[in-house]
Amino acid sequence: MAPSFDNGSSLFNFVVRDGNGVKGIVDSGISKVPRAFIQPPTEQINKNNATKCEIPPIDLSKLDGPEHDQVTAHNFFGLPAERKAVYRKEVSPSPLVKYGTSFVPEKEKALEWKDYISMAYTNDDEALQQWPVECRDFALQYLKTSHEMVTKLLDALMGNLGVELDDSIIDTFIGKKMVNMNFYPTYGIGGLYVKVPEDVDMEKKGEWVEIPPIPDALVINVGDMLQILSNGRYKSAEHRVRATSTKSRVSVPIFVSPQATQKIAPFPQVVEKDGVARYSEFIFSDYMNNFFGNAHDGKKSLEFAKSNSA
Numbered sequence: 418m419a420p421s422f423d424n425g426s427s428l429f430n431f432v433v434r435d436g437n438g439v440k441g442i443v444d445s446g447i448s449k450v451p452r453a454f455i456q457p458p459t460e461q462i463n464k465n466n467a468t469k470c471e472i473p474p475i476d477l478s479k480l481d482g483p484e485h486d487q488v489t490a491h492n493f494f495g496l497p498a499e500r501k502a503v504y505r506k507e508v509s510p511s512p513l514v515k516y517g518t519s520f521v522p523e524k525e526k527a528l529e530w531k532d533y534i535s536m537a538y539t540n541d542d543e544a545l546q547q548w549p550v551e552c553r554d555f556a557l558q559y560l561k562t563s564h565e566m567v568t569k570l571l572d573a574l575m576g577n578l579g580v581e582l583d584d585s586i587i588d589t590f591i592g593k594k595m596v597n598m599n600f601y602p603t604y605g606i607g608g609l610y611v612k613v614p615e616d617v618d619m620e621k622k623g624e625w626v627e628i629p630p631i632p633d634a635l636v637i638n639v640g641d642m643l644q645i646l647s648n649g650r651y652k653s654a655e656h657r658v659r660a661t662s663t664k665s666r667v668s669v670p671i672f673v674s675p676q677a678t679q680k681i682a683p684f685p686q687v688v689e690k691d692g693v694a695r696y697s698e699f700i701f702s703d704y705m706n707n708f709f710g711n712a713h714d715g716k717k718s719l720e721f722a723k724s725n726s727a
């Protein structure tokens with residue numbers, strides 16, 4: 418018989434504290450998604466009103482980027498709950514590894530229908546010693562293989578704005594690396610959607626656009642730091658996965674970001690062209706403390722860095 422979650426506390430304990438995750442909820446035999454995971458009506462994506470992205474993929478081989486084999490990573494999420502719970506952020510034996518569900522579950526309007534394992538990279542030895550054995554080898558290989566592509570892509574994007582970066586400067590902005598594995602169980606996966614920003618000269622402003630999967634292709638999201646460094650020329654992607662399917666899925670995103678002590682501000686070359694700095698200088702760790710100290714709410718995280726003169 419499926420467990421009964423008569424209050425938010427029992428659901429939170431089952432999913433988060435006990436390590437069952439949303440996979441445990443599905444495996445328990447529930448017939449419908451618990452209310453705590455359902456977004457408010459104003460936050461829900463209406464598939465009938467959403468359009469599909471028709472922009473063709475970019476051939477990164479033209480940047481001499483490496484090719485990537487398709488990867489799967491279901492082994493970790495198939496472990497017993499007590500094995501996964503070991504890596505909860507409150508008790509994890511390693512500061513590099515964190516298992517959980519949702520962004521900031523204790524503060525969210527609605528919990529996310531996913532489980533994740535996050536693995537921060539410092540060096541190969543620590544990754545092999547501290548990352549979960551069920552996924553460490555392929556995750557490490559995937560991260561290392563992607564490094565050259567990330568470097569070339571950042572160089573190309575900033576070169577397009579007239580900013581020339583040598584390897585040492587690039588390394589300061591991608592010095593922190595992390596691999597996540599996100600597990601979307603039955604009842605909870607579907608298409609990736611990206612929200613078109615309100616302040617861009619495009620159709621569908623403020624609307625959600627579906628990004629259909631393309632075999633052997635990577636989805637690359639511009640993050641907050643790249644939006645700030647480019648003085649707003651490149652837009653950080655607000656994105657979601659909409660629950661539409663009946664098949665479980667794992668996605669394996671790689672995050673690259675500056676080190677905690679790095680100062681971040683728009684590049685002077687871009688500010689000179691734009692005539693105004695849209696963001697103020699800050700220390701990256703201060704930005705991240707603000708980012709993880711609040712519930713996820715669109716792109717409000719960027720307001721931390723907004724300049725008064727913008």
